[in-house]
Amino acid sequence: MPAKSKAQQKAAGAALAAKRGETPKGDLREPSKQMYDSMTEKELEELAATKRKGKPEHKG
Template sequence: MPKAKSKAQQQAAGAALSAKRGEIDRSELEGASIEMYESMSEEELEDMASASHKDLPETAGDS
């Protein structure tokens, strides 16, 4: 299962998951969230969004 590589990616997965579940409208998604919504299953999004973000950088390019 995919794991988030940054806090930004984890937040995008959370937004996409909310849209998959019908909690928010798909039109509210932006950027990576749209791609995740279209290409990932609810289970994959759940896994990515729920991972601990304690040691994750803000963005994937941060060390």
């Protein structure tokens, strides 16, 4: 499942870092917190690995 926007890709990357213990969960903002709680590490990897070229900044 590729990310639909740059913002979604960035949020997934932040949630993935927290899930791996690289950053504290308390530093996450709301979209990333929701992803952290509801998605597996594999799902987050797929979203975070999406290429940003050609993606809108925000899904609108």
